[in-house]
Amino acid sequence: MSLVRLIARPLLASSFVLTGLDRVRKPEESGERLRPNLRRAASVFPQLEPIAAKPALAARCIGGAQVISGLLLALGKFPRLSALVLVGSSAVTGFNDNAGDNRLVTSNRIKNLSLAGGVLLASVDTAGAPSLAWRARHMGQDARKQLVKTNKELAKSVRGSAKDARKAAEGVIGH
Numbered sequence: 001m002s003l004v005r006l007i008a009r010p011l012l013a014s015s016f017v018l019t020g021l022d023r024v025r026k027p028e029e030s031g032e033r034l035r036p037n038l039r040r041a042a043s044v045f046p047q048l049e050p051i052a053a054k055p056a057l058a059a060r061c062i063g064g065a066q067v068i069s070g071l072l073l074a075l076g077k078f079p080r081l082s083a084l085v086l087v088g089s090s091a092v093t094g095f096n097d098n099a100g101d102n103r104l105v106t107s108n109r110i111k112n113l114s115l116a117g118g119v120l121l122a123s124v125d126t127a128g129a130p131s132l133a134w135r136a137r138h139m140g141q142d143a144r145k146q147l148v149k150t151n152k153e154l155a156k157s158v159r160g161s162a163k164d165a166r167k168a169a170e171g172v173i174g175h
Contacts, residue, residue, distance in 0.1 A: 005125070010074040012118050016086050017070035019093075023063025030063065031055030037092055062089050073122060083123035090116040 023030040035055045042052035051058050066089050069082035090112055130138075 005076065009076060009079065009122065012115070012122060013070040013074035013086075015115055016066045016089070016119075017074070020063040020066025020068075020070060020089075023059045024067065027056040027060040027063070030059035031057070034059050034062070034093060041092070062093060065089055073119075079125065080123045083119045086119045087116050087123065090119070 032055065035052075038048070038052035038055055038058055042048040065085055069085040069089075072078050072082040073086065093112075
């Protein structure tokens with residue numbers, strides 16, 4: 001892992017871990033802030049109605065997911081999966097209808113969007129290793145090249161054997 005990744009991932013994850021711990025410790029307070037978003041989500045996805053009815057439980061679950069995913073991201077373990085979980089939690093929690101100073105609300109929303117952007121970048125960071133899709137695509141291309149090469153070698157060998165057989169046959173028939 002490069003020095004930049006060693007420093008950047010824990011820094012990026014720290015905000016999510018602290019926020020997640022706060023949600024786990026104070027689920028009622030966090031749940032009340034989540035209630036409008038949970039209601040909106042339940043209006044679009046009726047299956048979420050039981051979750052929207054218990055915002056404190058939802059806040060605790062989201063907080064736990066943020067803590068675990070943040071720690072995994074900080075440690076560089078399952079960075080893509082943990083980053084995607086953090087982006088998902090940001091989508092649910094990041095746009096609360098906060099009352100109060102509009103500049104503070106706007107500043108918090110921009111901060112949340114910035115963190116989500118950073119986590120999205122972390123989710124596509126392969127740490128210098130190619131993705132599974134890239135490896136599969138190149139493995140297929142390499143297999144195709146090897147097959148063409150083997151086919152040419154086989155055709156050359158068969159032609160040589162056919163020439164030898166023809167010469168042998170001419171020798172038998174000619175004598």
